[in-house]
Structures are given as structure tokens and as C-alpha cells.
Amino acid sequence: GQQLNQSPQSMFIQEGEDVSMNCTSSSIFNTWLWYKQDPGEGPVLLIALYKAGELTSNGRLTAQFGITRKDSFLNISASIPSDVGIYFCAGRTSANQAGTALIFGKGTTLSVSS
Amino acid sequence: KAGVTQTPRYLIKTRGQQVTLSCSPISGHRSVSWYQQTPGQGLQFLFEYFSETQRNKGNFPGRFSGRQFSNSRSEMNVSTLELGDSALYLCASSQTLNTGELFFGEGSRLTVL
Numbered sequence: 309g310q311q312l313n314q315s316p317q318s319m320f321i322q323e324g325e326d327v328s329m330n331c332t333s334s335s336i337f338n339t340w341l342w343y344k345q346d347p348g349e350g351p352v353l354l355i356a357l358y359k360a361g362e363l364t365s366n367g368r369l370t371a372q373f374g375i376t377r378k379d380s381f382l383n384i385s386a387s388i389p390s391d392v393g394i395y396f397c398a399g400r401t402s403a404n405q406a407g408t409a410l411i412f413g414k415g416t417t418l419s420v421s422s
Numbered sequence: 423k424a425g426v427t428q429t430p431r432y433l434i435k436t437r438g439q440q441v442t443l444s445c446s447p448i449s450g451h452r453s454v455s456w457y458q459q460t461p462g463q464g465l466q467f468l469f470e471y472f473s474e475t476q477r478n479k480g481n482f483p484g485r486f487s488g489r490q491f492s493n494s495r496s497e498m499n500v501s502t503l504e505l506g507d508s509a510l511y512l513c514a515s516s517q518t519l520n521t522g523e524l525f526f527g528e529g530s531r532l533t534v535l
Binding site: 339341343348349350351352353356396398399400408409410411412413414415 | 426453455457464465466467470478480512514516519520521522523524525526527528529
């Protein structure tokens with residue numbers, strides 16, 4: 309089935325550093341989303357992208373919908389301790405455009421030391 | 423506005439038993455989706471309901487089933503439990519079908535012994 313390759317798998321950074329993570333697929337996606345999951349919680353939507361080339365920010369977070377429609381990137385600037393968690397990319401293809409079924413990456417675990 | 427509520431939060435079952443998990447979506451949300459989260463496979467789509475109808479189904483065996491009620495609340499059932507069914511089951515709601523913008527509950531953690 310369709311898979312999303314998310315990298316890196318984990319990151320250990322110092323507070324104040326910038327973070328970049330990405331997601332790639334062999335299939336074309338019509339929607340890319342980024343979610344964050346804290347321990348004991350469900351994922352929370354950070355950013356949604358709907359057009360190829362779209363660049364969208366949410367505070368210190370910036371995400372881009374790749375031109376090829378097969379990739380997406382998430383950047384976090386000036387990281388703080390509360391950025392700790394697991395970040396998931398997710399996508400929807402035209403195959404399930406009529407529904408909300410998402411395909412998720414395996415996640416990037418972010419650790420921030422102060 | 424109350425979030426997505428899932429019950430029970432934790433449960434332990436033995437192989438062969440069956441389990442029912444419940445989900446109350448955000449008020450006004452008519453679409454409910456279910457996902458299974460495991461360390462090995464990550465988040466995988468189970469099924470999606472809108473207006474009491476199953477609109478989409480993931481690649482899971484028939485032991486996994488669900489339904490949605492007229493008040494948009496949803497239940498999922500797993501019969502003949504296997505050890506591999508141990509997972510966090512997440513319910514998510516959204517206002518419409520045509521969106522990936524989901525609001526997730528905290529999940530029901532199922533352990534099968």
C-alpha cells in the first residue's frame with residue numbers, strides 16, 4: 309500500500325536551534341498535513357497544506373507542500389522545551405479524496421535540551 | 423467546546439475475547455474516523471463514518487467493525503482478539519468528509535494478554 313517516508317526518525321537538539329523534517333512518497337498527494345502528538349494524547353493538527361508549492365506558517369512552524377506533490381517539509385524555528393513530542397506527516401491522495409482517510413508517516417521524535 | 427471523548431481509556435483483555443470502544447465527537451462534527459496506533463506500524467486507518475454510513479475502510483480484517491449512531495457517536499468492535507491487536511485506538515472527528523483536518527481523542531489503550 310501507499311507509504312510515507314518520514315525523516316529523520318529522531319532528533320536531539322538544543323533549545324533555540326532550528327529543526328527541519330520531511331516526508332516523501334512515491335505517490336502524488338492532494339493534501340499534506342502535519343500533526344504533533346504528546347505522550348498520552350492524541351495527535352493535534354499543526355498545519356494543513358492544499359496546493360503544490362504552498363508555504364504556510366503557524367507561529368514558529370513553517371510547512372511546505374512540495375512542487376512534485378510527493379513531499380512536504382516542516383521547519384520549527386528557535387525550538388523551546390514544549391516542542392518536545394512526536395511529529396507526524398500525513399497525506400491524502402485522490403484515491404480517497406471523498407473521505408478523510410489519511411496515510412501517516414512513522415513520525416519524528418523531537419527531544420529538546422535546555 | 424468539549425473535545426473528542428473516548429472510553430474506556432485503558433482496558434485489558436485476553437485472546438479470543440471481544441471489545442467495544444466508544445467515541446463521542448466534537449459537537450457538530452458529523453464525521454468520525456478510527457485509527458490504530460502501534461509502535462511497529464504507526465498510525466493506520468481503520469474506517470470512517472459519516473451520517474451513520476461507513477464511507478471508507480482500511481485494510482483490516484473483518485474482525486474489526488464499527489458503527490455510527492444518529493447523534494454522530496461511534497463505536498468500534500474487535501472480535502476474537504489476538505495479541506497483535508494490542509494498540510492505541512484513536513478516534514477523530516471532523517465537520518465534513520472532504521478534509522484531512524481531524525480532531526483526535528486521547529485514545530483507548532487496549533492490551534491483549
